[in-house]
Amino acid sequence: MTVRQLRVVVRAEDYEQAVAFYRDALGLPEQAAFTGAGGAEVTILDAGRATLEIANAEQVRMIDDVEVGRDVSPHIRIAFEVDDVVRETTVLADTGATVIAPPTETPWRSLNARLDGPAGLQLTLFEELEPLGGDE
Template sequence: MKITVKELRLILTVDNLDELIHFYRDTVGLETSKEWHEETGNGIILDAGRASLELIDSKHAARIDQIEVGERVSGPVRLALRVTERIPEATETLIEWGATSVAPPTTAPWSDVARVQAPDGMQITLFATSTLEDK
């Protein structure tokens, strides 16, 4: 027997919620699905459209880091966002709004890519094409 998953959600607990809402909603362009402000805490759910869970072993993570950055730098969680803009322009936009460059745009075997670090420390790979596009 198996279950049926209707949504994949990555949950980040952060100390600078307002800054990151601005970054992910207003700069990255994720749309608000739900937002709450309560005595027990604040939060927001941002819709990323299509989500996927990529599971890789540490050997493959090291290979990806080597191709995208030149050395092993990512932790156990990294976001990857397929963007419609050209990778250099998308990278510059995120940097203008608080991200820092981890590695400049490059061409990987699977796509044009760039790696940035969001204000919360999350590493983000921007990519142009996906094997999921035609599915």
């Protein structure tokens, strides 16, 4: 099997708010949108390169401690790499997100902020402060 794309599907009770937040405020380009019978709507947003990060409970607790100072992670958390975490945290807070923890430098040399976003998603915004191994 060859996986060609990772797509995360989120049920949003306030669909318009979620689309406006993730498309317009976060800046994820709209790839496609469809409507169906009975008021069904979906918007597919391009989030760039996708990875699936599998972490054990100890790792999640350690990341929470570094980024937030306490355990806050739900079962699934979405992380977005951005160019300017400080600016983007402010933009997202102004457009509907709740800041859980402000941008914080991590021991692995990234600047991370934690937010609660629309549609029940907890978000990490991160900015790499130096290239990861193998990246130039």
